[in-house]
Amino acid sequence: MTGKRLRNWLQNGVLVLLCALTLLQLAQLPLLQNIRLSSNRLFSQSDGGEVQAESAPLSAMFPAVNLMATVDSEHGRCGQLCLSADSAALQAVIPLFKEAIGSATETGQVADETFRAALNYPGLFLELTSGPLPLEVVAAWLGETAAFSREVRAMALTTGEDDVTSLYLLDGEGRIFRYGTALYPPAVRSVCEGFLANGGVFSYETGYVALAPYTVLAQEVAAPAVLSSERPAGYSAYNLLSALGFNAHTFSRYTESGGAEVVEESPRTLRIAPDGTVTLTNRGTGASNPYQTSSQGLPEVLATAWRLAMALTEGTGASPLFLQAVEETESGCVLRFRYQVDGVPVFFADGGDALSVVFQNGAVSSFTYRCRAYEPLEEEPAPLLPTDMAQAIAAAYPDAALSIGYVDDGSGRTAAQWRR
Numbered sequence: 001m002t003g004k005r006l007r008n009w010l011q012n013g014v015l016v017l018l019c020a021l022t023l024l025q026l027a028q029l030p031l032l033q034n035i036r037l038s039s040n041r042l043f044s045q046s047d048g049g050e051v052q053a054e055s056a057p058l059s060a061m062f063p064a065v066n067l068m069a070t071v072d073s074e075h076g077r078c079g080q081l082c083l084s085a086d087s088a089a090l091q092a093v094i095p096l097f098k099e100a101i102g103s104a105t106e107t108g109q110v111a112d113e114t115f116r117a118a119l120n121y122p123g124l125f126l127e128l129t130s131g132p133l134p135l136e137v138v139a140a141w142l143g144e145t146a147a148f149s150r151e152v153r154a155m156a157l158t159t160g161e162d163d164v165t166s167l168y169l170l171d172g173e174g175r176i177f178r179y180g181t182a183l184y185p186p187a188v189r190s191v192c193e194g195f196l197a198n199g200g201v202f203s204y205e206t207g208y209v210a211l212a213p214y215t216v217l218a219q220e221v222a223a224p225a226v227l228s229s230e231r232p233a234g235y236s237a238y239n240l241l242s243a244l245g246f247n248a249h250t251f252s253r254y255t256e257s258g259g260a261e262v263v264e265e266s267p268r269t270l271r272i273a274p275d276g277t278v279t280l281t282n283r284g285t286g287a288s289n290p291y292q293t294s295s296q297g298l299p300e301v302l303a304t305a306w307r308l309a310m311a312l313t314e315g316t317g318a319s320p321l322f323l324q325a326v327e328e329t330e331s332g333c334v335l336r337f338r339y340q341v342d343g344v345p346v347f348f349a350d351g352g353d354a355l356s357v358v359f360q361n362g363a364v365s366s367f368t369y370r371c372r373a374y375e376p377l378e379e380e381p382a383p384l385l386p387t388d389m390a391q392a393i394a395a396a397y398p399d400a401a402l403s404i405g406y407v408d409d410g411s412g413r414t415a416a417q418w419r420r
Contacts, residue, residue, distance in 0.1 A: 062141035064343035079200020082343035123158035132172035208395035225376035232317030243311035292363035382415035
């Protein structure tokens with residue numbers, strides 16, 4: 001070995017040793033001891049420097065639905081409540097609605113009598129537990145692109161005597177619109193035959209005429225598990241700041257008299273309340289805002305809001321979020337999210353949202369988020385009122401719907417109950 005090669009070898013060895021010692025010293029710092037590394041990273045840097053959550057399909061944010069399947073008028077109906085998107089029953093139904101919406105041509109508005117007659121033939125009916133949503137949102141859930149605009153509260157596929165499959169869309173004002181489709185009727189009948197009649201009925205088929213007429217009513221409803229509700233231990237200011245593209249090590253922070261921690265990074269201000277509620281306001285656009293869209297179209301807005309929702313929840317132990325409502329404003333829109341457990345929605349006693357995201361001019365201008373983790377408790381489920389008794393109570397309120405849900409009152413424990 002020449003003297004020059006020996007010197008190079010010694011220099012490289014010293015550099016390796018110094019790097020190892022530096023890494024060892026850094027590992028002893030308290031700041032780094034609190035950072036958990038994983039191969040399943042919560043946050044990643046895009047080429048443009050934006051902080052992004054790992055991708056997930058938009059269908060994952062769609063809320064649960066109530067399903068009614070009709071084999072025929074003789075054998076009756078099968079009613080099931082609070083089916084999440086990954087349920088086997090819904091997975092068999094989704095491809096049919098996707099094909100129907102993709103080939104739909106409107107034939108006009110129809111009367112209740114026409115629609116109810118069609119519901120006596122083999123067919124499928126989906127009632128959104130979230131309330132009305134734009135058809136663009138529903139189509140995104142199905143993996144389709146909507147060719148027209150419509151508000152959707154429920155939708156149905158029916159097969160009549162004319163051997164065609166019709167698509168019906170019900171909006172939030174009680175109107176019913178019919179569409180012709182290219183869907184093969186035997187495909188619908190085949191799926192319907194996979195359901196066993198269980199006494200399910202629509203509310204218009206009962207004596208409770210005050211209920212919203214197309215509410216899905218199941219004869220027997222198993223009581224869901226009792227849940228614990230808490231702020232997850234893995235939720236931290238570090239994760240939150242990283243998710244929002246803040247400098248996680250910033251010193252531009254202070255605590256208000258009420259106990260809220262405030263972080264300022266112009267033009268954005270983040271407030272973390274003592275109960276874990278987070279509020280962000282953004283007074284600017286551009287590179288300072290990692291949550292903005294390339295256009296103001298609803299699909300792009302949905303994708304951006306979903307990316308934010310995932311960034312706030314993944315890796316923290318928080319329960320996943322599901323879309324609740326989309327409200328248009330003069331300069332953009334507001335997207336509201338909720339929690340749900342095994343398809344059963346969770347509501348807050350004060351009527352607030354789990355996550356509310358405000359879009360203005362194609363970017364997130366503000367949001368409010370309540371971080372919660374819901375887990376089933378090892379105890380007997382709290383019994384629900386008998387179905388007929390719950391129907392009788394709800395019928396006292398004109399045009400009421402009826403379903404089940406949890407109410408989080410902040411006590412740390414919640415049981416399912418009937419809601420109208």
